[in-house]
Amino acid sequence: MNKSELVEAMAKQTGMSKKDTEAGLNAFCDVVKKELSSKKGDKKVQLVGFGTFEISQRKARQGRNPMTGESIKIKASKSPKFKPGKALKDAVNKKKKK
Numbered sequence: 889m890n891k892s893e894l895v896e897a898m899a900k901q902t903g904m905s906k907k908d909t910e911a912g913l914n915a916f917c918d919v920v921k922k923e924l925s926s927k928k929g930d931k932k933v934q935l936v937g938f939g940t941f942e943i944s945q946r947k948a949r950q951g952r953n954p955m956t957g958e959s960i961k962i963k964a965s966k967s968p969k970f971k972p973g974k975a976l977k978d979a980v981n982k983k984k985k986k
Contacts, residue, residue, distance in 0.1 A: 924968055937975035944969045 889897070891913070899909040920933050920941050932942035948964040972980075 935973070937973050939970055939972040939976055941968060941970055943967070 934940045951962045
């Protein structure tokens, strides 16, 4: 599912216009990005039952250039990650009733 398909499905479920739904989705994405990249706080967005968006720290390390085999330094970096909540995991793993 791509963004336009998600917007269409959300609009259908909520009864909102596609334009309003897309504005809401864009606002959600912007707020999550802003919160995760902010200098303050614990840098996570938690939606109970759905999951948690947070920042993972990666340490600096030695790597190898696959083309030349030369050793290179890889800088420390931050990476966003998503940890699904129990309700989402349960919904994905729901067994069909026979």
